[in-house]
Amino acid sequence: MRSDRRNMPEQELSIKERETELFVEPKESPAPTTSVKPFAVYLQEIPANPLSTEVKAILWVVGLVVLLLFALAIWRSQRSPRSRPKPRSSQAAATAMVSPPTYPCCARDGTMAGRRAGDFT
Numbered sequence: 001m002r003s004d005r006r007n008m009p010e011q012e013l014s015i016k017e018r019e020t021e022l023f024v025e026p027k028e029s030p031a032p033t034t035s036v037k038p039f040a041v042y043l044q045e046i047p048a049n050p051l052s053t054e055v056k057a058i059l060w061v062v063g064l065v066v067l068l069l070f071a072l073a074i075w076r077s078q079r080s081p082r083s084r085p086k087p088r089s090s091q092a093a094a095t096a097m098v099s100p101p102t103y104p105c106c107a108r109d110g111t112m113a114g115r116r117a118g119d120f121t
Contacts, residue, residue, distance in 0.1 A: 051059075
């Protein structure tokens with residue numbers, strides 16, 4: 001087998017070595033894992049450290065400012081500062097919306113009467 005390795009190109013050798021590193025599992029067993037402590041043990045080991053009164057007051061003030069800004073945004077969205085346009089009567093709206101079509105060609109009906117192909121000036 002050693003003679004086979006000497007005959008292989010260098011790239012093939014590195015590919016074979018990487019294959020064994022990545023895909024072949026090691027024969028030895030991994031190190032034993034440590035046991036995980038239960039949550040109750042962590043609670044006993046770590047003392048409770050509540051927030052100070054100043055920090056609580058600051059958080060309450062910030063929360064009230066956010067609540068006030070949210071209420072103001074809701075109020076402003078319901079009460080538009082711009083006057084809303086009055087709806088038109090149906091007859092006035094119907095006549096205002098209809099306009100005669102404009103065609104980019106000679107005749108008003110949309111045909112190219114009197115013109116030859118290629119004469120668009």
